[in-house]
Amino acid sequence: MSSTTIGFLILAVGLGVCLKFRESWLNATGRAAKTGVTRLGRIKKASWFIVVLLAVCLPLSVHQFLGFLFGWNRFLSPDICRAVILDHVYDSSSTMPSDVFWLWVVQQCINWFGGIMLLRLFWLYGKGIIFAEKNITCIRVQGYCLIINCFIDLEMQRSVHAS
Numbered sequence: 157m158s159s160t161t162i163g164f165l166i167l168a169v170g171l172g173v174c175l176k177f178r179e180s181w182l183n184a185t186g187r188a189a190k191t192g193v194t195r196l197g198r199i200k201k202a203s204w205f206i207v208v209l210l211a212v213c214l215p216l217s218v219h220q221f222l223g224f225l226f227g228w229n230r231f232l233s234p235d236i237c238r239a240v241i242l243d244h245v246y247d248s249s250s251t252m253p254s255d256v257f258w259l260w261v262v263q264q265c266i267n268w269f270g271g272i273m274l275l276r277l278f279w280l281y282g283k284g285i286i287f288a289e290k291n292i293t294c295i296r297v298q299g300y301c302l303i304i305n306c307f308i309d310l311e312m313q314r315s316v317h318a319s
Contacts, residue, residue: 168209196284203281210275214268221264225249242316253319256312263308270301 223230223237227248230237239246241260246252252260277294285291 171205196286199286200282200284203278206278207275207282210271210278214271214275217264217268217271242313244316253315255315256319259308259312259315263305263312266301266304266308270298270305273297273301 219228220230220237222228224239224246228237229235239252239260241252241256249257273294277291277298280286280288280291280294
C-alpha cells in the first residue's frame with residue numbers, strides 16, 4: 157500500500173472513531189433527543205462522509221490507470237505507476253501481454269462503474285432514500301460487477317500462467 161492510501165485509511169478510521177465517541181457522548185448526556193440526532197440523521201452524515209471519500213478515490217484510480225498507460229508518476233510520489241496482476245509487476249503496458257492488458261483494462265472499467273454505483277448508493281442514503289428501487293438497482297449492479305470481475309480474474313490467471 158502506498159503512503160497516500162495508508163493516510164486516507166487512517167483519516168477515515170480517525171473520523172469514524174470521533175463520530176462514534178460523539179454519538180456515545182450525546183446518548184450518555186441525554187442530548188441526543190435535544191440535538192435531533194436520529195438514526196436517519198446518523199445514516200445521512202456517515203453516507204456523506206463515504207461519498208466524499210469515494211469522490212476523492214475514484215479520480216485517483218483514474219489517474220493511476222492513465223499514469224500506467226502513459227508512464228506518469230504516481231500521485232504525490234516520485235515512483236512511476238505500476239500494475240500488479242497476480243504477483244506479476246508490470247512497469248508499462250508494453251511489458252504486459254496483450255490479452256492480459258485488455259482483460260485488465262476491462263476489469264478497471266468495471267471497477268469504476270461499480271465505484272460509481274457505490275457512490276450513487278451512498279448519495280441516495282445521504283438524501284435519506286434507504287429502501288427504494290434505485291438502491292436495489294445500485295446493489296444489483298454492484299453484484300453483477302463483482303461476478304464479472306471474478307470471471308475476469310480467472311481468465312487473467314489463465315493468461316498469465318500461460319505466458
